[in-house]
Amino acid sequence: MTSTPALLWFRRDLRLHDNAALAAALADGRPVVPVFILDDETAAEWAPGGASRWWLHHSLASLDADLRKLGLRLILRRGHYAKELSRLLAETKASEIHVGLPTEPWARRAIDSLKLGVPIHTHRTALLFHPDAIKTGSGTPYGVFTPYSRACLREYQPHPPIPAPKSLPAATLPPSDELNDWKLLPTHPDWSAGLSVHTPGEKGAAARLKAFLPKAAAYDTARNLPGQIGTSMLSPHLAWGEISPNTVWQATGEGRGNEVFRTEILWREFSSNLLWHFPALPEAPLKPAYAAFPWRTDTKALHAWQRGQTGVPIVDAGMRQLWQTGWMHNRVRMITASFLIKHLLIDWREGERWFWDTLVDADLAANAASWQWVAGSGADAAPFFRVFNPSLQGEKFDADGAYVRHYVPELETMAEKYIHSPWNAPNPPKNYPSPIVDLAFGRARALDALKTITKSAP
DNA sequence: CGTGAGTTTGT
DNA sequence: CAAACTCAC
Numbered sequence: 001m002t003s004t005p006a007l008l009w010f011r012r013d014l015r016l017h018d019n020a021a022l023a024a025a026l027a028d029g030r031p032v033v034p035v036f037i038l039d040d041e042t043a044a045e046w047a048p049g050g051a052s053r054w055w056l057h058h059s060l061a062s063l064d065a066d067l068r069k070l071g072l073r074l075i076l077r078r079g080h081y082a083k084e085l086s087r088l089l090a091e092t093k094a095s096e097i098h099v100g101l102p103t104e105p106w107a108r109r110a111i112d113s114l115k116l117g118v119p120i121h122t123h124r125t126a127l128l129f130h131p132d133a134i135k136t137g138s139g140t141p142y143g144v145f146t147p148y149s150r151a152c153l154r155e156y157q158p159h160p161p162i163p164a165p166k167s168l169p170a171a172t173l174p175p176s177d178e179l180n181d182w183k184l185l186p187t188h189p190d191w192s193a194g195l196s197v198h199t200p201g202e203k204g205a206a207a208r209l210k211a212f213l214p215k216a217a218a219y220d221t222a223r224n225l226p227g228q229i230g231t232s233m234l235s236p237h238l239a240w241g242e243i244s245p246n247t248v249w250q251a252t253g254e255g256r257g258n259e260v261f262r263t264e265i266l267w268r269e270f271s272s273n274l275l276w277h278f279p280a281l282p283e284a285p286l287k288p289a290y291a292a293f294p295w296r297t298d299t300k301a302l303h304a305w306q307r308g309q310t311g312v313p314i315v316d317a318g319m320r321q322l323w324q325t326g327w328m329h330n331r332v333r334m335i336t337a338s339f340l341i342k343h344l345l346i347d348w349r350e351g352e353r354w355f356w357d358t359l360v361d362a363d364l365a366a367n368a369a370s371w372q373w374v375a376g377s378g379a380d381a382a383p384f385f386r387v388f389n390p391s392l393q394g395e396k397f398d399a400d401g402a403y404v405r406h407y408v409p410e411l412e413t414m415a416e417k418y419i420h421s422p423w424n425a426p427n428p429p430k431n432y433p434s435p436i437v438d439l440a441f442g443r444a445r446a447l448d449a450l451k452t453i454t455k456s457a458p
Numbered sequence: 459c460g461t462g463a464g465t466t467t468g469t
Numbered sequence: 470c471a472a473a474c475t476c477a478c
Contacts (some may be wrong), residue, residue: 007478136475136476136477136478137477137478138478139476140477142476143475143476143477144476144477145478146477147477147478380475380476385471385472385473454473454474
């Protein structure tokens with residue numbers, strides 16, 4: 001019988017259900033010391049952004065509360081992984097570490113370089129498949145989504161989620177930081193109110209899933225309408241690992257809506273896969289030709305986009321939803337991203353940065369892969385001629401303008417006919433800006449810019 | 459090595 | 470229908 005404890009190192013798997021790292025740590029009956037280490041220095045530019053820190057604060061509080069019900073508590077440490085882990089090992093005499101497998105390049109490097117004198121076991125807690133598990137016939141990673149997803153569907157082995165433990169062995173716990181001292185909550189007053197539409201934590205995640213499941217059958221069409229809640233809104237819970245993709249997958253049913261929803265889970269996997277095999281994904285275009293793309297520098301336009309003051313209603317509604325609630329409807333993410341990249345001709349990395357700071361669901365892989373997809377620099381990107389027309393998108397997916405009216409009150413009383421193109425209205429509101437770029441001009445300029453890098457040599 | 463296909467569209 | 474290109478088999 002061993003009595004030395006195991007360190008259970010939580011990262012982006014802040015849950016007790018279906019947690020392979022927790023199950024492994026408990027397997028031989030040792031005491032388990034649960035820890036979370038905030039290492040902003042190692043994460044450097046990809047340390048959690050403002051909205052993510054708000055979420056993290058509440059998620060850590062929730063996990064701590066759940067652990068206290070089982071007689072433990074969550075040990076919080078701030079500092080370099082290597083230094084804090086070696087301190088924890090000295091304090092607890094732990095003889096092994098269990099941690100969820102990360103896909104962020106900085107975290108992979110950090111874990112690979114640890115030399116602590118005890119075994120470090122990594123467990124697949126955040127993904128359905130290990131990034132090396134799904135390969136093409138010739139053994140290379142997939143770069144195109146559809147064949148990747150088909151391979152996933154072939155390989156997927158249904159298995160029930162691991163239940164949360166009903167009890168935990170008693171453990172002698174080392175000292176912990178006070179969560180409030182980490183000051184993860186925003187000082188910005190207009191934030192906390194809008195962010196409270198979310199309920200971080202494992203219970204909040206389960207409630208979201210439960211609320212979504214009856215609507216999953218309609219997901220294939222309802223997901224496109226930003227004026228209603230047709231999506232699962234599970235993204236921040238998945239990003240912090242408060243629920244496992246397998247738990248979500250297992251809960252879904254049959255039919256088109258459920259299938260399309262599961263496909264979205266596979267997009268999340270695909271993004272992680274890309275990041276795993278191309279660690280430069282957040283910084284460099286996957287298609288090398290795009291390194292020479294003639295981006296414009298336009299801080300005024302960038303700022304107008306960030307604050308929802310572009311004069312294009314659906315773009316401004318989306319950017320304001322993001323700023324106020326830390327979340328944006330997926331359809332609108334595509335529209336706002338396309339507008340920044342194509343109509344404003346601003347580098348996708350500027351958008352990636354802004355989303356990283358303002359999204360509660362910010363995930364390095366999904367964020368980078370999605371921005372590259374819109375930019376056309378990704379492995380499996382939209383064809384170059386595909387430029388979203390934000391007015392048409394608005395008319396198609398927010399036909400009555402309810403979404404725009406909610407987030408852009410200047411347009412609340414605008415006639416339906418002009419809600420997505422108020423510049424055509426006989427009396428446009430004086431307190432709402434004219435478009436910072438003419439849509440037809442922006443589209444033509446984007447296509448011209450793309451021609452400069454897609455022309456192949458004779 | 460040939461062939462079919464490629465999330466989310468615009469005009 | 471655009472439509473160069475790459476990917477996967």
